[in-house]
Amino acid sequence: MSFLELIDLKTHFPVKKGLIFRKQVGMVKAVDGVNLAIEKGEILGLVGESGCGKSTLSRTVMQLIPATSGSVILEGKDLTRTSAHNVRSQRINFQMIFQDPYASLNPRMTVYTTLAEALRTRYPALTGDELTRRISEIMERVGLDRRFMRKYPHEFSGGQRQRIAIARALAPEPKLILADEPVSALDVSIQSQILNLLKQLVRELGLTMIFISHDLSVVRYISDRIAVMYFGKIVELGPAEEVMDHPQHDYTKTLIASIPKIEKRG
Ligand SMILES: Nc1ncnc2c1ncn2[C@@H]1O[C@H](COP(=O)(O)OP(=O)(O)O)[C@@H](O)[C@H]1O
Ligand SMILES: [Mg+2]
Incomplete structure (x- = not known):
């Protein structure tokens, strides 16, 4: 299989x-x-x-x-x-990564909030220091400095934004x-x-x-x-x-x- x-x-x-009778x-x-x-x-x-x-x-x-x-x-x-x-x-x-990370990331959410939301889809009870630790870990994995955690998508370059989108896709621990x-x-x-x-x-x-x-x-x-x-x-x-x-x-x-x-x- x-x-x-x-x-x-x-x-x-x-x-x-047709405009009215859509055939x-x-x-x-x-x-x-x-x-x-x-x-x-x-x-x-x-x-x-x-x-x-x-x-x-x-x-x-x-x-x-x-x-x-x-x-x-x-x-x-x-x-x-x-x-x-x-x-x-x-x-x-299964998680998706798209062409345009600027369109797929919420402009009003920091990296922290974006990744917290994604992590909680698998671990709803995650909070506090443990949540922050997991977010740092994922950021490190995709090559983003953890000091950028509180920044918004527009503060990053295109490549960095795609790294955020990749981090978000990985956070729920998908298989595909x-x-x-x-x-x-x-x-x-x-x-x-x-x-x-x-x-x-x-x-x-x-x-x-x-x-x-x-x-x-x-x-x-x-x-x-x-x-x-x-x-x-x-x-x-x-x-x-x-x-x-x-x-x-x-x-x-x-x-x-x-x-x-x-x-x-x-
Ligand atoms: N929701 C939709 N309704 C009607 N036609 C669609 C829809 N989505 C895609 N298509 C059509 O299906 C074909 C394949 O599109 P798409 O899957 O986006 O191709 P690709 O990703 O390879 O560029 C195109 O002809 C497109 O116009
Ligand atoms: Mg396409």
Whole structure:
């Protein structure tokens, strides 16, 4: 049994037309029959151009959008056939990291408050010195100085803000991290720091991660295996080196060809 299994997963959105009598005129097949097995401890990179369905796939895995059909099986339990209440209690086990930490962090909450709230989703009784100690510990893990605990998101740089978002995702001790374009808004010089941090955390904490990006060079850098998504389907899947060195699908070849040459030699 794999840690996470997606079986013939489909998420279709109705397309409606007309201002008053909104008639359904078609379907956007954002996710259209995805089969994928992810092992515990692995980093699976999901790559594909904008609009191919990556975010919809991750939201469907999280049960934030209902699947049209198919199954999401986490540790043997089918989440698509679990009650809403149980899905909510399961959600603590998977956390998301998004592209824009400024939008996903509450501007009125200090790092302390943000992390306290996240920690209490798993440990509701945590208070006082013990809470502060745990917050310091998490901040240290993601490379933030504990002296910044009382600061607000706008007082940090983009890279530091993404570290806060990563800390918040780790605080509830999830099993699975879904990182949706987590470095796409960052300067190239900061990207590799954040990628290294994510990789290190996944290894140290024994996490499993789905890492989403439209940028194959970023995905190759961090992933154990790469899944290439194209119009709602996984068209190629394999160990990162194999996909890079021996791409089978024409679309993967196009993605590889579009990586700047200098990087390919490195
Ligand atoms: N809530 C929605 N309603 C209708 N169409 C949607 C919705 N969310 C996404 N889509 C469409 O589904 C497709 C996939 O989008 P998305 O998953 O955001 O792709 P990606 O993350 O790869 O850029 C796009 O055509 C998008 O317009
Ligand atoms: Mg997206």
